[in-house]
Amino acid sequence: MCHLTKACSAYTGVWGKGWGFRVRFNSANDDLYMIIPLGALAVDNDLNGGCDIYIQYLDANRNPQSDQVIFGSLIMQQYKAWFDYDRVEATTMLKMQLSDTNTLTNSYIGNATITASGNPFVALADASAVMLIGTDAFHYKTTIRASLGFQGLTTFQVSMLGNYVYTYADSCMIATPGARQTSCEDEPVNAQTYFNSTIYYAKDAYSTSSYAGYTTSGEIYSAEFCINTQDTPYFCTIYNQEFYVADKVYDDAWNYGSKADAGSIGFGADSPVWAIVSNPDTKVFDINMNNFNDWTWADSSYELNTTA
Amino acid sequence: MYIGGGDYSGIFDETAKTTLTLTPEASGDYSFESMGFGFAGFDASSSDPAYGYFSPLGYSHQPQAAVLASNFVGLGMPEYLWLQLTNLLYKVDSTFD
Numbered sequence: 001m002c003h004l005t006k007a008c009s010a011y012t013g014v015w016g017k018g019w020g021f022r023v024r025f026n027s028a029n030d031d032l033y034m035i036i037p038l039g040a041l042a043v044d045n046d047l048n049g050g051c052d053i054y055i056q057y058l059d060a061n062r063n064p065q066s067d068q069v070i071f072g073s074l075i076m077q078q079y080k081a082w083f084d085y086d087r088v089e090a091t092t093m094l095k096m097q098l099s100d101t102n103t104l105t106n107s108y109i110g111n112a113t114i115t116a117s118g119n120p121f122v123a124l125a126d127a128s129a130v131m132l133i134g135t136d137a138f139h140y141k142t143t144i145r146a147s148l149g150f151q152g153l154t155t156f157q158v159s160m161l162g163n164y165v166y167t168y169a170d171s172c173m174i175a176t177p178g179a180r181q182t183s184c185e186d187e188p189v190n191a192q193t194y195f196n197s198t199i200y201y202a203k204d205a206y207s208t209s210s211y212a213g214y215t216t217s218g219e220i221y222s223a224e225f226c227i228n229t230q231d232t233p234y235f236c237t238i239y240n241q242e243f244y245v246a247d248k249v250y251d252d253a254w255n256y257g258s259k260a261d262a263g264s265i266g267f268g269a270d271s272p273v274w275a276i277v278s279n280p281d282t283k284v285f286d287i288n289m290n291n292f293n294d295w296t297w298a299d300s301s302y303e304l305n306t307t308a
Numbered sequence: 309m310y311i312g313g314g315d316y317s318g319i320f321d322e323t324a325k326t327t328l329t330l331t332p333e334a335s336g337d338y339s340f341e342s343m344g345f346g347f348a349g350f351d352a353s354s355s356d357p358a359y360g361y362f363s364p365l366g367y368s369h370q371p372q373a374a375v376l377a378s379n380f381v382g383l384g385m386p387e388y389l390w391l392q393l394t395n396l397l398y399k400v401d402s403t404f405d
Contacts, residue, residue, distance in 0.1 A: 001382075002397065018347040019400055021383075025340045025374075027331040034328065035348055035357060037402075041382045053397075054382020057390035068337055069374045070384030076376060082320045094376075097325040106348065109326050119359050120347050121399035149367075150391035168358035199388065201368040213378040223367060224392060234398040238363070285405060 001056050008042045008051035016107050022114075031130040034096075035108035041074050078103050121238045124277050138187040139258040146265055148243055149223030154194055155261045159212045160287070162266025165225065165273070166211060167195045169218060175248040184260070189214075189252050194262035195245045197221070210265040213254025216246035220293035225272055227265075241272035253261060337373035340366075345396050363396055365389055 010164045015038070024033040033121065054074055058066035061301045080100065084093045098109055134143040134155060148167055156167070168191040172184035184191040202219035209216065221243060226236035252260065267273055267285060274283055330338050344362030351358040366372050366389060377384075385393065 002394065006402075014400060017350055018357075018360065020345075020348065022342075022344045022346065022348070022360075023374075024341040024343070025328075025331075026341045028341075029327075032326065032328045038345075055382050055390065055393060055397075056382060057387045058384045060386065065375055067386050069340070069343070069372060069386075069389070070380050071374050071376050072380030072382050072384065074382045076378060080320065081376075082316070091341045094338070095320070095322065095333065096328045096330070104363075106350060108348075108357055109328050110356060112351075112354075112358070113361075114348060115359040117347075117349075117359050117361045119363070119378075119394055121363065125372050150371075150388045152393075173345050199367065199370055201370065224395060226395070234395045236395045238396065238399055240367075243321075252324040268402050 002049040002053040003045070006051060007049060008039075008044050010170065011042075014156055015042070016105075020106060028189065031111040032109060033111065035106060036075055036078070037104045037106045039268055040078060040104055040107070043074070045262045068277075098225075119238065120301060124232070124235065128226070129235050131227055131229050136223050136259065139255075141255045141258070143261055144265065145228035147226045147228075148195060149221065150226070151194065152253070153226070153228050154192060157212065157261050159264050159266040159268070161268045163266065163268040163270040164214055164244060165241070165263070165265050165271065166216070166246060167263030168193045168249075168260070169195050169197055169245045169247040171197075172218075172247050172249065175250050177250070183251050184246070186277070188257045188258050189249050190258065191260035192262040195221075197245060203242070208250060209244075210251075211244075212266075213252060214246070214249055215249045215251035215253075216244075216248070216262065218244060218246040221245055225276070227273070227276065235276055237275045239275060240273050243272065311374045333373065335373075339371065339373045343372065345393055384392055 020035050020037040022033055022035055043052050043054060045052045052074070058070070058242070060066040078099055079096045081094060081096045084095055096109065098107055131144050136143060142158050143155045144158055146156050147153045168184050170193045172191065172193050173181040174184055174186060174189055175181055184193055197219070200221050200223060203222050204220045206220055207217055221242040224237050225241045225243065226234065229235045265273060269283055274280070311376035315394055342364060343366065344364045346360060346362035350356065350359030
């Protein structure tokens with residue numbers, strides 16, 4: 001559930017702008033579709049004075065119907081609905097009209113053509129964000145946390161000038177010539193097989209390619225892309241971005257035996273990372289190397305001498 | 309709520325308003341052709357949506373279906389869809405926080 005800090009009435013600018021859901025069912029007659037206003041899901045919370053928006057995620061581990069969308073009573077109360085059962089044909093039809101007495105402004109059932117406007121979502125243009133950087137003190141790698149296709153935040157390696165984002169499919173196998181194929185989770189790749197491709201559609205396949213020290217092949221997907229930041233929730237794109245999902249790893253020349261994490265995220269000028277901030281003409285990031293001030297790996301007699 | 313045989317034509321008059329007719333799948337749910345979140349501007353004279361933008365929820369070639377449940381309060385979604393929608397909600401308005 002989403003919680004807003006003020007009473008629902010404080011957000012009149014939102015309810016009045018026509019935000020809502022456009023739903024078209026496969027079996028709908030006459031190309032009809034529905035528009036359900038976002039305000040239908042907003043309820044004042046008398047306990048804390050805030051506004052609750054009843055959009056809830058479903059736990060797939062608790063109910064097999066959790067991979068479906070559920071329209072509950074806040075939505076259904078706007079409609080007059082009845083089931084028409086034909087005993088001869090043994091068919092059932094659901095018929096719905098807008099309610100005579102309980103329909104919100106901008107609720108709609110019809111088939112009017114909607115002329116496409118520009119994307120109304122407020123992109124994070126010119127936003128600056130502080131990313132939380134992980135330091136692998138054993139392998140001396142810098143990592144960040146990100147998510148692809150909203151499959152959960154996890155750890156990715158960073159390629160400062162790389163132009164691509166890639167990850168490992170949950171079916172990924174190490175395909176070193178002459179060796180038995182094993183999971184990419186195994187030595188020497190030690191990847192996190194992050195990406196579940198079953199709910200996405202692969203746009204294309206990519207053949208054997210070398211990137212960020214790994215030689216892989218797999219498929220190209222398109223979905224949203226998010227980076228974990230210190231203060232900005234949902235530091236994500238508003239358009240799908242392409243990324244590469246490896247299902248075979250042929251070589252890991254740079255990183256043999258060390259962790260591959262869930263993949264690699266490039267911060268180069270053509271990387272989809274920049275779509276989060278609307279692809280500015282000038283792409284700037286600062287790198288703080290303070291985490292790498294320990295030279296004892298080179299010679300145990302070295303003394304730290306870090307100056308600002 | 310009315311249950312059972314009888315003449316409810318005075319209550320449910322299909323000719324009175326636009327009537328959406330849906331046929332459930334064998335599993336009892338209703339499959340989507342598409343679902344999106346966005347906004348629509350309405351024509352003042354016809355009260356029909358005239359312009360707008362709806363960002364698709366879900367992904368191409370991904371089957372989705374709705375269950376109608378009066379014992380559920382609002383809108384329920386699998387987690388990846390919920391996250392997709394919440395990302396857009398954060399970008400509806402700067403006051404949404």
